[in-house]
Amino acid sequence: MITEKAQYKARVLVFWEKHGLEATLDAFPHKRSTLFAWKQQWIAGGKKIEALNEKKKTPRVKRKRTWPETIISEIRWLRNKDNHPNLGPEKIHPLLKEFCVEKNFRCPEIRTIGRIIADDPKKMRVFPQKVTHFGKIKKINRKTILRKPKQFKAAYPGHCVAFDTIEIFIRGLRRYVITATDLYTRMSFSWATTSHASLAAKDFFILCQRVLPMPMEYVLTDNGSEFKKDFDVALRNAHLTHYHTYPKTPKMNAHVERFNRTIQEDFVNFHYELLKSDIDEFNRQLMDWLIFYNTKRVHHAFQNKMSPVQFMISYLEKSVSAKIALESRIGCGYTFI
Numbered sequence: 001m002i003t004e005k006a007q008y009k010a011r012v013l014v015f016w017e018k019h020g021l022e023a024t025l026d027a028f029p030h031k032r033s034t035l036f037a038w039k040q041q042w043i044a045g046g047k048k049i050e051a052l053n054e055k056k057k058t059p060r061v062k063r064k065r066t067w068p069e070t071i072i073s074e075i076r077w078l079r080n081k082d083n084h085p086n087l088g089p090e091k092i093h094p095l096l097k098e099f100c101v102e103k104n105f106r107c108p109e110i111r112t113i114g115r116i117i118a119d120d121p122k123k124m125r126v127f128p129q130k131v132t133h134f135g136k137i138k139k140i141n142r143k144t145i146l147r148k149p150k151q152f153k154a155a156y157p158g159h160c161v162a163f164d165t166i167e168i169f170i171r172g173l174r175r176y177v178i179t180a181t182d183l184y185t186r187m188s189f190s191w192a193t194t195s196h197a198s199l200a201a202k203d204f205f206i207l208c209q210r211v212l213p214m215p216m217e218y219v220l221t222d223n224g225s226e227f228k229k230d231f232d233v234a235l236r237n238a239h240l241t242h243y244h245t246y247p248k249t250p251k252m253n254a255h256v257e258r259f260n261r262t263i264q265e266d267f268v269n270f271h272y273e274l275l276k277s278d279i280d281e282f283n284r285q286l287m288d289w290l291i292f293y294n295t296k297r298v299h300h301a302f303q304n305k306m307s308p309v310q311f312m313i314s315y316l317e318k319s320v321s322a323k324i325a326l327e328s329r330i331g332c333g334y335t336f337i
Helices: 004-019 021-027 032-044 069-078 089-103 110-119 198-211 230-237 250-266 272-277 279-295 308-327
Strands: 160-170 173-182 188-193 218-221 241-244
Touching: 004 021, 004 032, 021 032, 069 089, 069 110, 089 110, 160 198, 160 250, 160 272, 173 198, 173 250, 173 272, 188 198, 188 250, 188 279, 198 230, 218 250, 250 279, 272 279, 279 308
Parallel strands: 160 218, 218 241
Antiparallel strands: 160 173, 173 188
8 A cells, every 4th residue: 555655755756856866955955864774765666656655663672571470470360260251451450550559660651551461372271062962171272363454444445345244133033234335435235134144245255246337356344253164265256355343443444434324314214014025025126225325315525516426437537537647648549759
């Protein structure tokens, strides 16, 4: 991913190659050593703009916390399963303070307690043991998942498509509406189902590949069970990167959450009976509403002047015109005499 600062550095270096060093020093507020450092970094990366991205400035050797082992052992004891399993730093602090006063130690603050817990290889965390019907302890395998980067921002159609599920209760029955939204164009798709399994989410993903007019690159979901197993396998087979949001953080998937509210207020709330009795007819009428939403209904993200399809068409027109402008100022192809 190319950052704005990397693009700025590239413009400065191109200006240097074209107009010389002295003109560059006059035009941009940077020192001579800075420009040479950028150029060295650029050449080492094969003159690719990605090579100019900022690198992590974390020091290689960090200071280590030197709290007494007695305090660390007390925190570990407090978070033990026989006492108060996985107790948080805010809850540990008053208990630890009593212990420190009794032993004449300086008590760490709440944030420091959190860092001490994070420093531990196992995070001082215990997990409940599950026993099978054979009487054996079932091993819990915790998998690491890829979170959405903080600086990530969709830059073109299909760059990232967000998925989510709406769960609806109708007179004791459960119905699910799976939704998908392209973060850049806001083009959306949805489908109602009676299943909450990952197989239903996989089928919906295959439908999205056929319906959405742009290829996907990244997929963003929450940590729901429907977006695991079969759904995850489908993403791997399509060679797509699967981003997850943090638990209890819907704002990380805000675009599709906003679409969920729109589809509930504008369509689902007026078709409850169909959703309960005839889900196929519900989906047929949902397709008509989605055509209106994507092609006619203007979007607030585009100042209520364009629909998602109109915005995508304008984006494509700009891309084509920019490509023509690079080849020739009059719109013709390359010519030879």
